[in-house]
Amino acid sequence: DAKTTQPTSMDCAEGRAANLPCNHSTISGNEYVYWYRQIHSQGPQYIIHGLKNNETNEMASLIITEDRKSSTLILPHATLRDTAVYYCIVRPYTGGFKTIFGAGTRLFVKA
């Protein structure tokens, strides 16, 4: 399974876009990029996933580079409630048991 590399922590001003990068240079052709977040020790929450096209939902946008070796999660207008640990995960589409959580990026949204 591909490993991911994320910055340990990031800051963002409230109301601005938060751009969280993820490197997954060893991703396989059948592996998707998933993003989850964990707010203050609650259970992780699914945000978005994609294969090779950019994706957008009500929570965020996911930009995947053409070579699929990296991606960026974009929270368009960060709020204080978006302060959390964000996990970038690569795994096969139906491989829930292959979901490997690394240390993630701790995002601090500041007023």
Added chain:
Amino acid sequence: NAGVTQTPKFQVLKTGQSMTLQCAQDMNHNSMYWYRQDPGMGLRLIYYSASEGTTDKGEVPNGYNVSRLNKREFSLRLESAAPSQTSVYFCASTGGGGTDTQYFGPGTRLTVL
């Protein structure tokens, strides 16, 4: 629709005691999972059940047993608790097929003295 529920929310055990963590989901999901999360760390998979009647080891299964009681329920048992098992335990489920997105419960905070 409660999603994934876990009981208890908190538990303190003495070394050597046993206990069972309960997990239930009401989303008619096929697959269920148990993770542990130590302070400052990501989640690590203990056991999972791809479907009713099957269970498989994850990354850190030693010291644990599981039972997939039915499609809704997946329990995690500590037969002889050790301080190294102090952690937050999360249960999750996925429907299989579709997006196969994992939905997590609120967690059980376990301290072993």
